[in-house]
Amino acid sequence: MSYRRYSGLSNSIDVQNAATVHSASPAPGFPSQLPQTPSAEAAISPVTQATSVTPGQAPYEWWDLVAHDAAKSASSYQALKDSNSRWSFEPIDLSRSTAASPSQFLHSRQSSQEHTQPIHQTTRPASIRNGIGTNHDNVAKEPWNTSAPVSLSEQEMGYLRYYVKHVGPIFDLFDPERTFTEYIPHLAMRNVGLLKSVLAVSARFKSLHTPVRDRQTASTTGHHRQRSSFTDDDDAVSTQLYFETLSYLSKAMQYQSYTRSKEILATAALISSYEYFHVDRSADWEKHLKGVFWIQRSQETNGERGGLQGAVWWNWLRQDIWAALWQNRRPLTIWEPTIPVVTLRGHEFASRATFLLARAIRYATHDEGNTNDLSSRIADGERHLSDLQEWYSNLPPTYRPLPVVESDASAIFPPVWIHPPFHAAAMQHYYSAKILILLNRPSVGGLNAYHDSQRMLNEAVSMVCGLAQSPTALEFPSAMVHFQALYVAGRCVRVPEQQKALYEIFERVLESNRFPTKSLLSDLQRTWSTF
Incomplete structure (x- = not known):
């Protein structure tokens, strides 16, 4: 050639x-x-590299x-x-x-x-x-x-x-x-x-x-x-x-x-x-x-x-978040923000959502503090959910949905439009973090607590899929965030009709991004086959 x-x-x-x-x-x-x-060459393999530099x-x-x-x-x-x-x-x-x-x-x-x-x-x-x-x-x-x-x-x-x-x-x-x-x-x-x-x-x-x-x-x-x-x-x-x-x-x-x-x-x-x-x-x-x-x-x-x-x-x-999700590992960051949520400005809320997602991934890897103590896991999960709620409660109006043309009444996941697009991307981080914490938080509250978790999961999945169908969902730069959120949301969808709808949305988003590989669709199908 x-x-x-x-x-x-x-x-x-x-x-x-x-x-x-x-x-x-x-x-x-x-x-x-x-x-x-x-x-x-083998001696300097990343596997053998010292972790302290x-x-x-x-x-x-x-x-x-x-x-x-x-x-x-x-x-x-x-x-x-x-x-x-x-x-x-x-x-x-x-x-x-x-x-x-x-x-x-x-x-x-x-x-x-x-x-x-x-x-x-x-x-x-x-x-x-x-x-x-x-x-x-x-x-x-x-x-x-x-x-x-x-x-x-x-x-x-x-x-x-x-x-x-x-x-x-x-x-x-x-x-x-x-x-x-x-x-x-x-x-x-x-x-x-x-x-x-x-x-x-x-x-x-x-x-x-x-x-x-x-x-x-x-x-x-x-x-x-x-x-x-x-x-x-x-x-x-x-x-x-x-x-x-x-x-x-x-x-x-x-x-x-x-x-x-x-x-x-x-x-x-x-x-x-x-x-x-x-x-x-x-x-x-x-x-x-x-x-x-x-x-x-x-x-x-x-x-x-x-x-x-x-x-x-x-x-x-943001890159490390995707690598951590894909490889099921902890994010590398050890930094914690010091600025209170109540003092954040518009764009700073978006960045804070990114951090909250990284922390949720760390929690989901079951490696937070290397502890297997059930009470600690529950307490940490509640703390993370509380931090997410504090973030959500202080959002300015630009993070709220705007009206869209009504979709088919039979649509499983109606479109959701948040403008500007980077605020929609921040909301995808928020809902992804919420899904990861709910999926990995031990539940000891009986049937009512289980139903509450399922309700919150369903709401989060619906928002992720709805945002990925918004009028600007396939436009860069925010389009790069939607495939990650769909990858997270897809892991807790058990109803076949919802799986089919999410799969079609995911396929469109990946086709628009041309990145990452469409093998993610196969990964999702393998996950569903285990349910």
Whole structure:
């Protein structure tokens, strides 16, 4: 198979900075390069990783984990190389090795690229082409940033526009400052690694949402030849950009100032998001979530930090929630909010609902405090339900349903419309949390208590399914939340007619999202077969 290759920003480190990078020391106690033997690779398996990571070690632990897993799959992407393209990634790029100096690496890369022609020729200062800046002026003081804004090819600008319009808003679901959409693109214009991670996520998401017929039309119609370079192989382009992001990181990670920067925080979040959308590599993605967790802890990031740190934390938590649901494990977060519910503002209620869902998942894993004491389980369940009720009782009016056109009287789950859409997404988190707690709370109150729980479960399931059928349910960015809520709700539906109705809603939502895999439908059917 031949690919019409992406060609753009080069990753190599500046020769003038080679000595600086070469002499930079890894974190104390960490190897200077990735292990090269199978036995050594096994030694750094995530299964054997220590659970306690110091702040200084955290970025290196995360990087070595990501690089190790990427190196295992790098050989499968060698087909992306061909004689008519520039594939600016080599396996050596995944090592912080001091065996070969950056200047030697750069020279070998430049020599090999003299024989290839990129699609888009762009003239850039050497410091921009190299990805690491050399001019420590007032605009770009850090050596791992460029001294001037990066100039983009037409193809790169297309992916950047797509990111701003479609992808960034997903990450900014509950963020009124729109950090991923409005701030990170500007930050990326002076950091090649961050920029490539932005473009990689954009290309990956676009590959999921470009209809096959559109790609075929673009690639076979001469009039659309230019467009085909943008749409024909977005997945392959995203893979290239992902590996080139890692190549950049292998150099920048040798600056200790970079390991404490906002750029690494944003880049780690976007790498995780790329893997989140890359469903066939979900196992690696889930392991790397823990690495992002380490980086955030090293920078004392939590849900009550403002700006970039807070935005990254909430985006990470939403991903970790899905991983925890899918893998039936505890969420990684250990943070607890300190701001009282009664003082929350509109968008803060949405974020608090996300936290309440994470806590409900922790409760549902039966691992909260490692206790099997029945009275403690009951008390914890009641406390969580009380916290949910406190949240619900203090909601502003914008979280309440609006009128909708009456559906068929025979509809099992009538549509429910809450506007704005991100408030509907918050309500999905609320009802999902309620379902998980009710399903896992021991009941010792007799038949009446059982019927009360069933009534609350039925109401929650009806709301989840109704919200997933609202007029805006299939629109991004809130659409990404509905499939998770349906996945939770489906696990307590026992009536065949309700199962059929929920299945059809779930199928429509998954088709709209193009993510995650439709195997979730099979998971749900297997659950129902056990009832």
